Amino acid sequence: MFGMEALQYLIVISLEEGKVVDVLDDALLELINVCDGRYCRISGSPATADELGTLLEMVDYMLAESGACGYTENMLSEAKRRSTEDTALKMLKQKVQEAEGKEQAFNQLMEEREKKRATEVEELKAKHAEERRKEAAEKRQHDTKRESLEEAVRSHLAMLQLQTNTNADDVRRTSVILLGLSGSGKSSAGNLILERAGNQYSINEPCRSAPQPTLACERKEVLAEGGRLTLVDTPELWDEDGTENLELVKDCLALALPGPHVFLLVLQVGRFTQGESEMLGHLQKIFGKEFAEHTIILFTRCDSSQHRAQRINDYVANAHVSLQDLVRKCGSRYYVLNVTKSQSALSYPQVKDLLAGVNKLVASHGGHCYSTKRFSVEELKERKKVMEERN
Known part of the structure; x- marks a missing residue:
């Protein structure tokens, strides 16, 4: 009725009363994917200000991506024209079927004549x-x-x-190591990425309570888009004096095998400390000078007090020169992820964009993982084996 163009301007809104399921069903998931992940949930009536704010921001995001003019009269006219052509095509097919029926009758007549000749x-x-x-x-x-x-x-x-x-x-395997200082939202972001990548939409959001600090490297996996995605969460890999923890470094590299393919440097929007400005230097000492070429910056938004969050491009453009320099050294590859409960509806398209960026970065390196000269693959495999036996 409205043409395929209408899907570019379509947002799925779920009005929910009572019990909410944790996992999207296949039909709804397929519709959300067709709409490029534009899915917003409103828990009751009337809707809260946060829910309406989220919906309005999704509309702004959709118009910015698809064109500010929106769905036009010309698009509707074109859809009607195609519908008319389809009707004409159906009529033509009907005439073809009628012709085929006449041909079948003629063939039957020929068979009868052939039988007569056979008798003669x-x-x-x-x-x-x-x-x-x-x-x-x-x-x-x-x-x-x-x-x-x-x-x-x-x-x-x-x-x-x-x-x-x-x-x-x-299957295709992609291994990602999460890095960042305590309180940056690494664990919350990692859990949310795994949920959304696995097509889960849980009402138990990761930031509903204060997360526990990460004390050891932890590996989690999920099947996403026909491949296996591995996330390795890490604590801080160096102390206050800048001295690296060699055991933790080996652990995260061992758990990332076969990999890592991408490093995800997590920073919290609105917080950029002296320690975070020095992170790149520490990480290049640990993993090598080519570390930044395999790194994506992920900004987490954990502050739910803002009704309309600032766009991440504007945030980076107006950020401190040290943060801008960090972004530039990492190839200006950065994404944002809302980990607050009130704006979690935005996380579905955000995770989709992030994973697309991860795949693009992996493809730019020919699908090869990042190799460090400090440790051999055999040494890391043995370390991984010991860690698995220990657990």
Whole structure:
């Protein structure tokens, strides 16, 4: 009725009363994916100011991405024109079917005439007996060849099926290490990324209570977009004097095998301390000078007091020169993630954009993981084995 263009301006709104399910069903998930993740939940009536603010921000985001003019009269006219063409095509197909019916009747008439001729030439059977025997021999030869070819096709299909089953476990793997200072929101962001990447929408949001500090490296995995995504959460890898914790460094690299492919440097919007301005230097000493080439900056928004949050591009453009320099050294690759309960509806498209950026960065390096010269792969594999046995 409105054409495929209307999907660019469509937002799915869920008006929910009573019990809310934790996981989206397949039909709703498919609709959300068609709408590029534009999905907003309103828990009751009337809607709260935060929920309406979230919806309005999603509308602004949609118009900024698809064009401020919105859905136009020209788009509607074009959809009606295509609908008219489809109707004409259906009529044409109906006429084709009628023609095919007439052809079938004609063929039946020809078969009847052929039978009549066969009756008239019955007396010629003796003469053609030898020819018929030859034709029968040729037919047997043809059938034998056809059966041989069919057997070859079945054998080839079986081999392809075996190869498919063999490669079923060889899925694309992407390994990401979360880095940042305590209180930056690493753990909350990691949990939210895993939920949204796994197509889960839980009412138990990660920031509903103060998260516990991360004391050890932790690995979590989820299947996302036909591949396996591995996130490794880490505590601070150095102390107040800037001395690295070598054991934690080995742990995070071992848990990221086969990888890491991407480092996710987590910073909280509105907070940029002296320690965070020195992070890149510490991390380059730990992982190597090429660290920044494999790094994406993730800004977490944990302050729910703002009704209309500042756009992340404006935030970076007006940030301290030290933060701007950090962003520039990391290739100006940065994303934002709302981890507050009131604005969690925005996290679905945000995680989708972040994962697209991760895949793009991995592809730019040819799909190869980041290798450090400090530790061999064999040493890290042995470390991982020891950690798994310990747990």
